[in-house]
Amino acid sequence: MFNIRVYGILINENRQVLVSDEKIRGGFYTKFPGGGLEFGEGTRDCLAREFMEEMELKVQVGEHIYTTDFFQMSAFNPSHQIISIYYFTHALEEIKAPLRTIPFDFDESQLRKYEETNEIETFRFINWHEFNEDAVTLPIDKIVASMVKSR
Secondary structure, X not given: OEEEEEEEEEEOOOOEEEEEEEEEOOEEEEXXXXXXXXXXXXXXXXXXXXXXXXXXXXXXXXXEEEEOOOOOEOOOOOOOXXXXXXXXXXXXXXXXXXXXXXXXXXXXXHHXXXXXXXXXXXXXXXXXXXXXXXHXXXXXXXXXXXXXXXX
C-alpha cells in the first residue's frame, strides 16, 4: 500500500521556515506542514487544502522541490510505503493560527484534543541560521531541509 504525502516549505519575509510540531500516538515529530493526498485530488490542491485545514491559511503552491526517490516505510504502519512530494509555498494572507516559539508548546485545549484523537499539532518558525536537517524529525524531511538550506 502506498501513502502519498504532500508538504509545503513556507519561508517568510524574515527568512524563517515554518514547521509543525506534532504529537502522534505518543511520539513527538517536527515536520513540514502538509498531509495526505485524497483520492481524486491533485498534489497542489492537496497542499492548499492541508494549509487551509491545519492553519486556516490560503497559500500559493509554487516550485516543486522534491519527490521521494527511495523506499521509505511509514513510521506508523509498516505495511505502507511513503511517497512524499514537496513544494515551496507562499502565504497569501497573514497567518491567523497561533504560532509558538517553543517546540511542542501545546495548550490545554490541544492536550484535551489529544486525549480524543491521539494527534495534536502546533506551528512555529525556525530562524534561517538555526534551520538545518536536524530541525526536522522524519527522514525524507531531513533530505528536503538539506536541499532547501543549500539553495
